[in-house]
Amino acid sequence: MRKLKRKVFSMSILAILFVSLGFYASYRIFIKPQKQQSKQLKPLDSSNTTKFISQESIVDKIHETQKIIPLETDLEERILIDDSWGDWEVFKKVKEIVFYGKGSYSIDFASIDKNNIIINNSSNLINITLPKPQIEDIALYEDKTLYETTTNGLLRFGEIKLSPEENSTICKEVKDKMKEKMLQDDLYAMAESKSQEAVKNILSPLLPNSKTEIVINYQ
Numbered sequence: 001m002r003k004l005k006r007k008v009f010s011m012s013i014l015a016i017l018f019v020s021l022g023f024y025a026s027y028r029i030f031i032k033p034q035k036q037q038s039k040q041l042k043p044l045d046s047s048n049t050t051k052f053i054s055q056e057s058i059v060d061k062i063h064e065t066q067k068i069i070p071l072e073t074d075l076e077e078r079i080l081i082d083d084s085w086g087d088w089e090v091f092k093k094v095k096e097i098v099f100y101g102k103g104s105y106s107i108d109f110a111s112i113d114k115n116n117i118i119i120n121n122s123s124n125l126i127n128i129t130l131p132k133p134q135i136e137d138i139a140l141y142e143d144k145t146l147y148e149t150t151t152n153g154l155l156r157f158g159e160i161k162l163s164p165e166e167n168s169t170i171c172k173e174v175k176d177k178m179k180e181k182m183l184q185d186d187l188y189a190m191a192e193s194k195s196q197e198a199v200k201n202i203l204s205p206l207l208p209n210s211k212t213e214i215v216i217n218y219q
Helices: 002-040 055-065 164-182 185-206
Strands: 067-082 093-108 117-120 125-130 134-140 213-218
Touching: 055 117, 055 185, 067 164, 067 185, 093 164, 093 185, 125 185, 134 164, 164 185, 185 213
Parallel strands: 125 213
Antiparallel strands: 067 093, 093 134, 117 125
16 A cells, blocks of 8 residues: 555655646747847847938929028228319319128029939948039118218318219129129128038938038039
8 A cells, every 4th residue: 555655655746746747848939039039130220221212302402402502791882982183282172982781692493403412321421512502692781871071182172972873883893893792702602611511510411320421513
């Protein structure tokens, strides 16, 4: 009887041992690899996703803006009106007029097409060729025009008065001189720099990544 009990006890121990080993083996084979696999399939960080940019998308974006005014500048021009008689000081009669105005530069994007754009994906570089900034307009502030007192020689009297035709001619001369100032290297270089900044800001939402560089050239 005792031998039978011992035999039953031994078989129970063995059964428990085999069942435990079975559970452990099942855990190692089925459950644990699934956890590891799910960990490996973790979604990629969306910040690493790649966007693509094309010549067509750049052209479309630029054409949305149509035209930019990259720079406006205040201008001043002095004109000397000389109504003297000869070179004698006693017959001198001159008047200085100071004109104030504002000039602006513009770039029209209507002519931009795919031929103006080169994309180099391997070096993250986009080259864009633009028309040069043009002088859009020069507006004279007539209410700010300063008319100095006429300077007369000993034998000259009164103020210099301009006819409408003379005034129109002088205003045209003033605008031409202001235009010459706007074409000077320092102001024109500033207009080009501001144009580059404006175009880069327009296209920044399209760039594939922060390393992409836009290089602006002018025709």
